[in-house]
Amino acid sequence: MERVYRTHILVCAGTGCVSAGSLKVRDALVREIEKHGLEEEVMVATTGCNGFCAAGPIAVVHPDGIFYKRLNVEDVPYFVEELLVKGRVVEKHLFAEEERNELIPVMNDIGFFKNQVLVALKNRALIDPDVIDEYIGRDGYVATSRALTEMSPGAIVEEIQKSGLRGRGGGGFSTGLKWKFCMETKGDVKYILCNADEGDPGAFMDRYILESDPHAVLEGMIIGGKAIGANKGYIYVRAEYPLAIQRLNTAIAQAREYGLLGENILGSGFDFDIELYYGAGAFVCGEETALMQSIEGKRGMPRPRPPFPAQKGLWGKPTVLNNVETYANVPQIILRGSAWFSSLGTETSKGTKVFALTGDVNNIGLIEVPMGITLRKIVYDIGGGIKNNRELKAIQIGGPSGGCLPASIIDTPVDYESIIKTGAIVGSGGMVVMDDSNCMVDIARFFLEFTAEESCGKCTPCRVGTRILLEKLKDITEGRGKDGDIEILETISRNIISSSLCGLGQTAPNPVLTTIRYFRHEYEAHIYDKKCPAGKCKALISYIIDPEKCTGCMLCKRNCPQECITGEKKTPHVIDQTLCIRCGLCYESCRFNAIRVE
Amino acid sequence: MAKLTIEDLKKIRQQAQGTVTMREGSHRAKITVHMGTCGIAAGARKIMDAFLAEVSRSGGTDVVLTTSGCAGLCSREPMATVEIRGSAPVKYIDLDEAKVKKIFEDHVLKEKPVTEYALVQGSETTY
Structure with a gap:
C-alpha cells in the first residue's frame, strides 16, 4: 500500500522552469516541510513541463489543483507557513489575467489551460517522469x-x-x-x-x-x-x-x-x-x-x-x-x-496538435489544442493577447519551412489543409506571434539566414538558391533593393521548391513567398521609398529629435555611444545623422517621447 | 525486479491509484480538517493524524484528505467537513479520535452521515 498524503506539491521541472530555478525551490520546500515535521503528510514531487513557461517556476498543489506561479526560494518559508500550516491559498503567487483583473486559483480556470485539449500531453504536470x-x-x-x-x-x-x-x-x-x-x-x-x-x-x-x-x-x-x-x-x-x-x-x-x-x-x-x-x-x-x-x-x-x-x-x-x-x-x-x-479535430485533420507558442503574446508556453481551432483562439484565449497592448501583425507558423500569416486571416482554422492553402504549413508546431514592431522583410531574412546555413549542399538549387535569396533580402533590408527584386525572389523561390530533393529545400522559400504574398507593400516600401515601415531595418531609418518636445534634459546625449548628439542644457538637441549608428539608445532613454523613428 | 506480467502491471496501477485520484481531482470523498489557529489549538493536528491513519488503513484510493483555515465557529473546534461527491458537505464539530473513526467508517466509507456529531449540512452561500 502506498503512503497517503494530504497534499501533493508538484513542482514543474521542465527545462523552462528548471532554468528559472524550480529545482532550488523544490529543495527549499522539502527542507522547510521537514522543519515543520510535515514530511509524512505532504509529498513534494517534480513533474514535466506544465506548458506555461512564462509563469515559471510553477507548482501545482493537489487536491484542488491550485496553480502557483513565479515561486522563489526566499518565499518558501512564507509559502509553507500559509499553505501547509495555516491551510490557506497563497494569494501572492496566484495567477491573474490582465483584463479580468482577478486572481484565478484553480489551474483549469485559467484561460491558458482551459482552452487546451490534452492527448499527447495528457500526463504533463500530473506524474513524475522519472517514476x-x-x-x-x-x-x-x-x-x-x-x-x-x-x-x-x-x-x-x-x-x-x-x-x-x-x-x-x-x-x-x-x-x-x-x-x-x-x-x-x-x-x-x-x-x-x-x-x-x-x-x-x-x-x-x-x-x-x-x-x-x-x-x-x-x-x-x-x-x-x-x-x-x-x-x-x-x-x-x-x-x-x-x-x-x-x-x-x-x-x-x-x-x-x-x-x-x-x-x-x-x-x-x-x-x-x-x-x-x-x-x-x-x-x-x-x-x-x-x-x-x-x-x-x-x-x-x-x-x-x-x-x-x-x-x-x-x-x-x-x-x-x-x-x-x-x-x-x-x-x-x-x-x-x-x-x-x-472525434477530435476536423474532417481531414484528426486529434490534437502541440504548439510552442512564443513571441509577442502574454502567455508564452507549450499548448495542445484540437485540430481546427482558429488562430484567433490560440492568440487571444490561450495566449492572452498581444503584449504591451500592441497590435497583432503576423503569426509565423511552421518555422523556417512555414510562413507568416497576416492578422487579417486570423480566423483560419489550424488544420493541415487550411494552413497549406495560406502558403504556410502546420509543421512540427512552432508558432511565433509578432506585433506591429516586426518588419516582415527582416523576418524572411532571418529564416533564410537559418536555411542557407543549414542547407546540406547536396542540391544546387537549395545550396545556391537560398544564398541568392538571402543576399537579395539583405540588399532590400539594407537599402540596396532594386525594381524587379520581388519578381526575382519569386522566381528563384519557385525553382528551389520544384528542384530540391528533400523537405528542407522544398519548403525553405515559404517564409519569402508568404511575406511577399501578404506583405508586398512592405517590400515595396523598402525598395522604392527606402523606408522600413516597422522601423526595424537600421539602414532605412533615422532617429529624429522633435525640437517642440525636446526639453534639453541631456539624457539622450549622455547615453549616445557615438557621442553624435549635440545641444546645450534646456535647449533642443540634434542628432548628427552621418555619425549615428541607429542603436536606438536615445529613443529608449527619452522620457518625453521627443524622438521619433522615420 | 522480476519481469512484469500483465497481472503485475494491474497491481502497480492499483497501488498508484491514490496518487492519481488526488491529482486528477477524481475522488469520491473529500475530508477537510479545519486548521486555523483555533483548530490547531483545540487539537486539529491529532484529528488530522487520525484521519490520515484511517485513510491509510482503509486502503481506499478514492478519498482525499486536505486542510483549510478556520470555519468560523472557533468554539466548536476541532472541526472537519466531509464531502461525498454529489451530496451536500457535512460539518462535524467537537471532534476526537473516536468520533473520527466512526465518521470515517459510516460517512466516508458507507456514505451515511453521522448526524449526532454533525453541526450542519451544506455550506454558506458565497459570492
Whole structure:
C-alpha cells in the first residue's frame, strides 16, 4: 500500500522552469516541510513541463489543483507557513489575467489551460517522469499489453489508420498508411525510428514531451514495432537536449527492469528494445533519409526516394520513422479507440496538435489544442493577447519551412489543409506571434539566414538558391533593393521548391513567398521609398529629435555611444545623422517621447 | 525486479491509484480538517493524524484528505467537513479520535452521515 498524503506539491521541472530555478525551490520546500515535521503528510514531487513557461517556476498543489506561479526560494518559508500550516491559498503567487483583473486559483480556470485539449500531453504536470509507477498509475503500458497480447499487427495498423492520425513532424502523412506499407514489406530485420531531432528555431514541443512523459513515446514505439514486425528501435535525439536525454535514459532503464523492453515483453513472446542515438544538431538530419544516413555513421544528407524507407530504410532494411508527438498519440488511440481519437479535430485533420507558442503574446508556453481551432483562439484565449497592448501583425507558423500569416486571416482554422492553402504549413508546431514592431522583410531574412546555413549542399538549387535569396533580402533590408527584386525572389523561390530533393529545400522559400504574398507593400516600401515601415531595418531609418518636445534634459546625449548628439542644457538637441549608428539608445532613454523613428 | 506480467502491471496501477485520484481531482470523498489557529489549538493536528491513519488503513484510493483555515465557529473546534461527491458537505464539530473513526467508517466509507456529531449540512452561500 502506498503512503497517503494530504497534499501533493508538484513542482514543474521542465527545462523552462528548471532554468528559472524550480529545482532550488523544490529543495527549499522539502527542507522547510521537514522543519515543520510535515514530511509524512505532504509529498513534494517534480513533474514535466506544465506548458506555461512564462509563469515559471510553477507548482501545482493537489487536491484542488491550485496553480502557483513565479515561486522563489526566499518565499518558501512564507509559502509553507500559509499553505501547509495555516491551510490557506497563497494569494501572492496566484495567477491573474490582465483584463479580468482577478486572481484565478484553480489551474483549469485559467484561460491558458482551459482552452487546451490534452492527448499527447495528457500526463504533463500530473506524474513524475522519472517514476514509472506513476505513469503506470495513469493507465501506462495498458495499451502495450493490449497490443502485444490481444491484437494482430494488422489490427493495430487498422486501428491507427482508422483514427486518422497523421505525422506530427510536419509532413502530415497518414501514420497508419506508413505502418501498413512497412508491415507488408517482407524482411526479417526491420527498424522503428523516432525523430527527436527538433530543429526549428523557437520550437520545443518534442523536447517537452520527452521531458514530461518519456514512457508515452516508448510505448508508441513498442506498439509500432509490433505492428510492422520490428524488434529494434532508435530514438534520434538532439545532443543539445540534456534533460530529455536523461529522462529517456531513466525511462528506458526502468522499462527494461520491468521487462517492458527486452525479451518476451509481458509474456507475449514479443521482443523489442530501444537505443538512443545523439544527433549533432544539423537541421537537415530531421529529414528522414538524412537521419538514417546519420545513424549509419555517414554524413547526414538526404537521398532520393523511392525506394521509400518502408522498403529500404536504415541499413537497407524496411523502416518506419515517426516524430515524437506522433508516437505519444499512439498509446491513447489503442487505449481509447480510433473512434474516440477521430472525434477530435476536423474532417481531414484528426486529434490534437502541440504548439510552442512564443513571441509577442502574454502567455508564452507549450499548448495542445484540437485540430481546427482558429488562430484567433490560440492568440487571444490561450495566449492572452498581444503584449504591451500592441497590435497583432503576423503569426509565423511552421518555422523556417512555414510562413507568416497576416492578422487579417486570423480566423483560419489550424488544420493541415487550411494552413497549406495560406502558403504556410502546420509543421512540427512552432508558432511565433509578432506585433506591429516586426518588419516582415527582416523576418524572411532571418529564416533564410537559418536555411542557407543549414542547407546540406547536396542540391544546387537549395545550396545556391537560398544564398541568392538571402543576399537579395539583405540588399532590400539594407537599402540596396532594386525594381524587379520581388519578381526575382519569386522566381528563384519557385525553382528551389520544384528542384530540391528533400523537405528542407522544398519548403525553405515559404517564409519569402508568404511575406511577399501578404506583405508586398512592405517590400515595396523598402525598395522604392527606402523606408522600413516597422522601423526595424537600421539602414532605412533615422532617429529624429522633435525640437517642440525636446526639453534639453541631456539624457539622450549622455547615453549616445557615438557621442553624435549635440545641444546645450534646456535647449533642443540634434542628432548628427552621418555619425549615428541607429542603436536606438536615445529613443529608449527619452522620457518625453521627443524622438521619433522615420 | 522480476519481469512484469500483465497481472503485475494491474497491481502497480492499483497501488498508484491514490496518487492519481488526488491529482486528477477524481475522488469520491473529500475530508477537510479545519486548521486555523483555533483548530490547531483545540487539537486539529491529532484529528488530522487520525484521519490520515484511517485513510491509510482503509486502503481506499478514492478519498482525499486536505486542510483549510478556520470555519468560523472557533468554539466548536476541532472541526472537519466531509464531502461525498454529489451530496451536500457535512460539518462535524467537537471532534476526537473516536468520533473520527466512526465518521470515517459510516460517512466516508458507507456514505451515511453521522448526524449526532454533525453541526450542519451544506455550506454558506458565497459570492
